[in-house]
Amino acid sequence: MTPKAGCVRPYASLIGVLLAFLCLGLSARAQYTDVINSNRPGKSVSAYAVGTGVIQLESGLLYERREHSVLDTESGVFGADIALRYGLLFETLELHWEGTYVSESLTFNPGGEKETLTDFTTNRLGLKFLLYDPYKDPERNKPNLYSWRANNVFQLRNLIPAVSVYAGATFTLGDNPFYPGDPTVSPRVMAATQSRLTPRFVLITNVAYDRIGTDFPEWSYLVSLSHAFRNPKWSVFVENQGIQSDRYSDVLLRSGIAHLFHENFQADLLVGAGFKNTPARAFVAAGISYRLDYHQDKVKPIDEQESRIGRKAQKNKRKKSKDSGDGVLPDPS
Structure with missing residues (x-):
């Protein structure tokens, strides 16, 4: 099956976005964490990348x-979810593949x-890029030494989110019974935000436009709120997802729990349901x-840092001498 002619223009736009990622990433930074940061157990996608040297x-x-x-059918669905994430080239860029393979036993x-029915219900590959990180500013990360409350309760500025964008493609291979008539490849774009409301509460939102250029394009949103307990190895979440398409529309609710066994290993459990009967x-x-963590912080050599600090000190000294008019000549070096 080949892509439809109407998909050519979205492909060109997709390539442009990917090139923009590569240009912007040269001057941006992200937050690598010493503990694994997983998108599971929900479906929402974090705004942050996993970091260079990390395979997750x-x-x-x-x-x-x-x-x-309406159709008077019932079915049981068994399946497996899998996602692979890799920190690519620089801290803010992530290569992300995700797939869901299911077998549905349908009774009429x-x-x-x-x-x-057996095939992939999700099969997509893309790049996620962190555009804005409110915690990039070191001043934002400094604790308030005079107020426990200021460090631990919600403040309006905490609503300012980290923002990332995603561009990729959804693949429909062979004769997929869940997506009959869809082209082999169709573009997908998404925006993701992440706000740390308090040290224990994190809010994530996603808005995605999938299967662009097909007969059944799909809009979706995700809103997820997670909470870490006083024992930080345990966390819970609640998540709402909305899907709008001429093929299928729904509103879903999920909730679950995750446990951190090791800094690189987490296990999780979730339950969920929809709000309609069709x-x-x-x-x-x-x-x-689970992640393989080969991340290395990129720091400049000590000698280079000292040299840069020394040059800056000499420049300030020459400026002060000039302003004071003491007749000291600039250092020719």
Whole structure:
């Protein structure tokens, strides 16, 4: 199956965005964390990249029960989620592949005829780039030495989010029964924000436009709120997702818990459901996140730093001498 002619223009726009990533990233920085930062157990995507030298796997198993009141069908869905994330070239850029492979056993009532559908329901590859990080400014990271409250409660400035953008493609390979008629490749774009409301609460939002140029383009949003307990190895989250397309629309709610076993290993569990009956959906999933951490901070050699500091001190000294008119000649070096 080949892409439709109408997809050529979105491809050109996609290439332009990717080139912009490469140019902007030369002057930007991100936040690498000593502890794994996973997108699981929810579906929302963090604004931050994993960091250069980091290879991260996020995977899990899922089961879902569906009942469609209009078509009078019911089904059980078994599947697996997998995502691979890699810090590419510089701190703010991440290469991200994610896929969901499922087998759906479908029963048609009242006759009881059965059909099995098996393929990828998600298969996409893209680049995520951090555009803005409010914590890049060292002053923003300084604690208030005179107020515990200022450091631990919500403040309006905490709503200012980190912002990233994503550009990639969704792949529909072969005769996929879940997306009949779709082209092999269709562009996908997304914006992601992340706000640290307090040291224990984090708010993430995603807005995505998927399957661009196909007969059934798809808009979606995600809003996720996570909370870390006093024992930071445990955290919980609640998440709302909305999907709008002529093929399928829904509003989903998820909630779950994650436990950090090691700085590079996390396990999680979630449950969720939809809000309509065409189809009614209820699901459960469990998974793990693991990273290989070869990250190295890029710091300038000590000798170079000392030389730069010395040159700056000499420049300030010459400026003061000139302003004071003491007749001291500039250092010719």
